[in-house]
Amino acid sequence: MFPRTDDLLRALPELIWCGFGMLAMLLQPFVRSRHFFTGLALVGAVGGTGAAFVAGATPGEGFYGLIESDVFSFFFRLLVGLVAVLVVLAADSYLERENLPFAEFYALLLFATAGMGVLASARELLTAFIGLELSSISSYILAGFRRDSTKSSEASLKYFLLGSFATAFFLYGIALVYGATGTTNLGRMDDADPGSNLLKLGLSLILIGIGFKVAAAPFQIWTPDVYEGAPTPVTALFSAGPKAAAFALLLRIFASVPAATHFWFWAFWVLAALTMFAGNLGALLQTNVKRLLAYSSIAHAGYILVAFAAVTFMANDLNGGATPAYAAVLFYLLSYALVKIGAFTIVSEIGGWGEKNLTLDDYAGLAQRQPVAAAALSLYLLSLLGLPVTAGFFGKFYIFKAAVNSHLIWLAVLMAINSIIGAYYYLRVIVVMYMREGSAEAMAAAPVRFPVAVNVVLAVTAIGTVYFGLFPNQVLNFILQPNLIAH
Amino acid sequence: MIPTNYYIVLSAILFGLGVLAFIFKRNIISIFMSIELMLNAVNLAFVAFSQAMHKLDGQVFVLFVIVVAAAEAAVGLAIIILTARNRQSLNVERVDLLKL
Numbered sequence: 001m002f003p004r005t006d007d008l009l010r011a012l013p014e015l016i017w018c019g020f021g022m023l024a025m026l027l028q029p030f031v032r033s034r035h036f037f038t039g040l041a042l043v044g045a046v047g048g049t050g051a052a053f054v055a056g057a058t059p060g061e062g063f064y065g066l067i068e069s070d071v072f073s074f075f076f077r078l079l080v081g082l083v084a085v086l087v088v089l090a091a092d093s094y095l096e097r098e099n100l101p102f103a104e105f106y107a108l109l110l111f112a113t114a115g116m117g118v119l120a121s122a123r124e125l126l127t128a129f130i131g132l133e134l135s136s137i138s139s140y141i142l143a144g145f146r147r148d149s150t151k152s153s154e155a156s157l158k159y160f161l162l163g164s165f166a167t168a169f170f171l172y173g174i175a176l177v178y179g180a181t182g183t184t185n186l187g188r189m190d191d192a193d194p195g196s197n198l199l200k201l202g203l204s205l206i207l208i209g210i211g212f213k214v215a216a217a218p219f220q221i222w223t224p225d226v227y228e229g230a231p232t233p234v235t236a237l238f239s240a241g242p243k244a245a246a247f248a249l250l251l252r253i254f255a256s257v258p259a260a261t262h263f264w265f266w267a268f269w270v271l272a273a274l275t276m277f278a279g280n281l282g283a284l285l286q287t288n289v290k291r292l293l294a295y296s297s298i299a300h301a302g303y304i305l306v307a308f309a310a311v312t313f314m315a316n317d318l319n320g321g322a323t324p325a326y327a328a329v330l331f332y333l334l335s336y337a338l339v340k341i342g343a344f345t346i347v348s349e350i351g352g353w354g355e356k357n358l359t360l361d362d363y364a365g366l367a368q369r370q371p372v373a374a375a376a377l378s379l380y381l382l383s384l385l386g387l388p389v390t391a392g393f394f395g396k397f398y399i400f401k402a403a404v405n406s407h408l409i410w411l412a413v414l415m416a417i418n419s420i421i422g423a424y425y426y427l428r429v430i431v432v433m434y435m436r437e438g439s440a441e442a443m444a445a446a447p448v449r450f451p452v453a454v455n456v457v458l459a460v461t462a463i464g465t466v467y468f469g470l471f472p473n474q475v476l477n478f479i480l481q482p483n484l485i486a487h
Numbered sequence: 488m489i490p491t492n493y494y495i496v497l498s499a500i501l502f503g504l505g506v507l508a509f510i511f512k513r514n515i516i517s518i519f520m521s522i523e524l525m526l527n528a529v530n531l532a533f534v535a536f537s538q539a540m541h542k543l544d545g546q547v548f549v550l551f552v553i554v555v556a557a558a559e560a561a562v563g564l565a566i567i568i569l570t571a572r573n574r575q576s577l578n579v580e581r582v583d584l585l586k587l
Contacts, residue, residue, distance in 0.1 A: 141565075150573045150574060153566070161515075161519070165522060167559075168502075175498075178537075178545055179532070183544070184544060
């Protein structure tokens, strides 16, 4: 009854991530060294990411249709693996500074990554549910990892309550889809009737459930609180990893289920418009940089949903007309993950012990005190804003193009308006860093020296941002394949 | 033989009650229990559909939901205890440090 070798190879990244997570928990009572566990987590994260190539080289269905190894899951496994590696590097010095247990942190991080990998490769709603819960339950604990901080435990509680609430919606949606189609396997739903009300209701509930996870308005209320209260490296993980994985699941569901109707088109249209405005208008009022970035991540979920509206508009075009819209989502998630992790890593280091220096005033004069950090943060913010020569520009450009190609002119106009609102608060941070004098005591204090691991994170994310901003074609040619998502 | 519709309506009512309790209850433990109620409504729907279509996969799904709900309850109660210890209250209205 041992599984076939091919099946194991197709799930190898998740197996490695889980295996190293368990190893870290088992070794925790015996080894006291922080460097050992950081090394172990790094090996596990890199190993799992490397195993994505093995899984990618064995395409096809695994475990009788439970998971799917295709270009799509390969891309997302690489992405969440990269996120995990960067978060391990960023968390190392943070855990030491805050005196937090490291073995459990890395174990939960690897479990969460495995859950995201399962989500990205799920071809059956059952696997999707397990992946979603694996990543969510680990995330609830990670959000409350600073146990003595009331803010952190509050973030954890809010995330847990609203997250499980969303999971219940997701599950009820699956139950109704099962009732409408007679199966939970996404590959076998082709002949379902798209007009069936039960199917529509089920998919709506699934959309609500995933909408919570990706922080789409009106389900985004928890996001700023959780992002602010969670330890900053964990916030970096939240804004990049689970969001990408949940969007991956949403893409796969709407690519497989016959959903090319006006109903879904308008659902995504409204969701995208609401999310963009909720994020950008909320961010205008913020003086806390961590919270500002949280609102900006809501806004970016809105931009990605614009591409989803384009996908549902094009989905009945069997000649691969929707592929550019898929590619826009994938490229956007990649550029966005790099930028957000870099930005939150800087926030984490500038925050200092106990995350004290988070307000905009603490960033005044940063360009004189720490020119490198200020320059890197400016680069990330410009990429979030979507300026040329950064990856964010092409991310926005492709979504814009997909929207215009699908005749979503009004949504494209709303997106442009929102980009202009976004410019205000992104540039405000840059202006404060470069133009405003810091307080006397802040200027007198010795500059914070960034540890090597943090510098590696900044270098990787900054170089990645500029590289994909100059040469987006390499990624695009890889994504723009007719068999991107297996049918 | 009770028609399947009855089960589905019952499960929808249970789910709706869970949603209402989640929104209107003030005690964290009650809110947590309302989530469990919603999950059980899901289980009922799965079993009813599975029985109506004479397929087993819906019932297998229920087993997974039960196991994951147990795991979620373990983590959730730990988080609730942590919050209660940090602020000596189980009323959600007093969990209000993080605000606009």
